Amino acid sequence: MSKRHQRLTGLFLEEITLALRNVHGLNDKGILTITGAELSGDDKTLDVFFSVLGAPEERDRKERILAANSREIRTILFKKLRLKAVPQIFFKFDETPQKAAHIEQLMDQIRSETNETDENT
Incomplete structure (x- = not known):
């Protein structure tokens, strides 16, 4: 991966994060x-990867909101970056x-089972 490619990826990620602050329903x-x-x-x-801390319904709702706002973002x-081309954005x-x-x-379960086995011997 070229340095330009890495810089663009980082720049897009930073700007998308800022743009998402203003999307209604995400916060x-x-x-x-x-x-x-x-x-x-x-x-x-x-491809922009996201995670959601909360109920599974929240994940689905936020995924729909992100998809609906990808063109606006x-x-x-x-407009902000003044590039010849901006990639199509997919939220995953x-x-x-x-x-x-x-x-x-x-791992916790294995540790507790191992401790129980050790105590019983």
């Missing part, structure tokens, strides 16, 4: 976190935090 229930972004090799698409980026749910929590839960 009420549940906590939305932008976890990363991947710019395609041809710079035409940008792209327009904001185009990042399951990494949930997977990490599940693994941690399994």
